[in-house]
Amino acid sequence: MKDLGTENLAGGEGVQLLGLLSFYLEQEQRFQPREKGLSLIEATPENDNTLCSRLRNAKVEDLRSLANFFGSCTETFVLAVNILDRFLALMKVKPKHLSCIGVCCFLLAAGIVEEECNIPCVHDVIRISQCKCTASDIKRMEKIISEKLHYELEATTALNFLHLYHTIVLCHTSERKDILSLDKLEAQLKACHCRLVFSKAKPSILALCLLNLEVETLKSVELLETLLHVKKHSKINDTEFFYWRELVSKCLAEYSSPECCKPDLKKLVWIVSRRTAQNLHNSYYSVPELPTIPEGGCLDESESEDSCEDMSCGEESLSSSPPCDQECTFFFDFKVAQTLCFPS
Template identity: 60%
Template sequence: MDAFKLMKELRVNYEQEAHYLPKETGLSLIESTTEDDSRISAKCRDAKVEDLWSLTSFFGYSTQTFVLAVNLLDRFLAMIRIQPKHLSCVSVSCLHMAAKVTEEECNLAPTGDLIRIGQCRFTVSDLCRMEKIVAEKLNFKSKAITALTFLHLYHQIALSHSTDRKEKLSLEKLEAQLKACLCRISFSKAKPSVLALSVLRQEIEGVRSEDMLEIAYHIQRHLKITDGELLLWSERVARCLSDYASPECSKPNHKKLQWIVSRRTAQNLHSYRVVPELPTIPEGCWDESESEDSCEDMMSSGEESLSSSLGSDAEGPFFPLHLRRQKHRQPLHA
């Protein structure tokens, strides 16, 4: 796609992004909720998003699937007040809905496998009912404009201006950094176009390319993003990535994702899932005897995170070391 078409597509997506934003009032309500409240808290939401990242890695799903799932989850949580015990069902439903849109049918994990590996207590029937509820409330059909939409366009625009930038500007790194940001609910308040550009700027600062910085500035002017808005979110992205790069941060732990499943679960998985090398946990981790028609009260309630680490792509090299000791931010072009 040539540069003109890319810029035109960029503008079209920019004009439509507001339709896919979570309600800010709903997000603020979640952020203000305390841990002992009966509503979903920010910490609880963030933990479930980390679990979605882990599930995405385990089943080999794309970044697009993860980002769409988080978008659906945040929009639903910002619109509908749910009890914490139903959060697992909602989050996994969003992941399954996203995968059905973005993944090839042959790569879709069977619903039962998704529930078992997710160590969830709800049933297939619960999941199907929840998917219908989410789809109806969000009027979801087949797409959403997310920060990843813009990140891919920005990356293509940058590469379209020169062929020697492929070694410097890694889309894989940019995607990993975006996923790290999405694990914090505060970034759900950012416009997708601004969040993606903020992530891009951090990577550009890391490679110290004046040419690419000029491209980022050209994109900013084209979309009429103000300096103040971009500076605000660039600083927040920098702090987030700095936290992930810090040795004091417990996640990511720079190890490949390790899943814990029982022998019974492993035997029930399809043969194409690689599970024999995984460690086991006690057989009582989930109850196979639950009926397919269990009521909503039997849905999972407040389970701990599935893994102490995020996806295997959340490793040190993807979180720039230059952010650890960076104290001063470079001013944006006027």
């Protein structure tokens, strides 16, 4: 196995990869949440007036759902979590403000990462998240978050390291290029981000732990040797590495267990009050005038139901004008849910 030194990577691409790795390593500490602030949140008991780790973790789950709902990329979610944790580790936040802060972190991250055409509308995010704040509230809170973080919102995250490590490993292996699923690794990273403790880990270490555990399941000696060289080049000591590797392993084991609820890819049922339903834009519950016509012949009953996206129930509920204390149910044909799905 060749060393990852520059002299063995004179082919241009290797030099660029190592240069980028060195840059990420220099930047990672700058964008890490303050450990003292995170520890304070962890130590806070649950009550109505203080922010605890359970509320933070629940908010990150909401961010993941928002990212899935609007089709945002993993980078948007990871950056939103980074912005959220950096802000929470600096400021004393009351639980009642957490929803507004979470939405702002998502919008700030989307504005940095996503193409302009893919950035969600503020009003749409407010409606879907049901954060009970106005567009003006969002604008003011975005200003506060940006100022407290000195307008340094674009950060070096564990996802940056994960993608880079993945590229380096594949450049130095004779194995099939599809042997390491980046989608699966990203899903596992999302699982870790849903727990506050992993915000204390250096992004370089967290990413390497995920990749190391996945390579071990593949039982590839060549890939493992490459990772050892990456670990050495990143100057990651064994004590830190094995400490976080154990925590990551436990986290992934819990997410993979039968006790952990996972989405079954059925249609997501969104239940809202009548008042909320009346405030929704028409496009959220409109039904296409004509169902999709298949090319190969007659439309059976099951295909007919799917073609209308199961949204007729929502229309009936609206037209029947239920009492205020009843709820209207809307069905959306989404392949996402509140829980994590590991790619097969």
